[in-house]
Amino acid sequence: MKKKITVFLICAAAALTLCFLYGIFERLSYPVKFKDEVRAAAAAFSVQENVVFAVIKIESGFNKDAVSSRGAVGLMQIMPSTGEYIYGKIYKNTGVFDGDMLFEPRANILFGTYYIRYLSDKFDGDPLWALAAYNAGEGNAAAWRNSGITVDEIPFKETREYIKKFQRAYKKYGKLNKN
Secondary structure (H helix, E strand, O other): OHHHHHHHHHHHHHHHHHHHHHHHHHHHHOOOOOHHHHHHHHHHHOOOHHHHHHHHHHHHOOOOOOEOOOOOEOOOOEOHHHHHHHHHHHHOOOOOOOHHHHHOHHHHHHHHHHHHHHHHHHOOOOHHHHHHHHHHOHHHHHHHHHOOOOHHHOOOHHHHHHHHHHHHHHHHHHHHOOO
8 A cells, every 4th residue: 555655656756756847848849938029019009919929929039139130120020111111100200219129028019019909900810811910921921811812821831830839829828828
């Protein structure tokens, strides 16, 4: 009897340890950084925080200094021309846009979240088409959608993979934000 209790306790301790380590792995794999900035931007533009966290995760891996080979900048990988357009919409053409502001987490998250809302509205609230547009451009996404294909049939492999990564990250952030 004593041996069974010992084996049970060892198994229980091992299971708890694995659960604990898995939780740490999840937090390391899906960080929740810039939470105040994400919360503020998400509230300002009625976008789910999970969406913003997922986009940051797949766009830059939470690297505020990221610059893509195509010139997209910061956490949410905003193209400078898109940033200038968004700046004008948010600030109603007051002041002067400075491309360096895209490296500032608060501004980058605000602009990226605005852009997600803009694309979501443009694609009738369909988050997957909005994210396809975020990745491949709204002209491409509109043409694909208007041709009657589904997001699984998008001709750009990169965009199809982007949608899959987004879906995984969105689900993970949904679980992590419940804790």
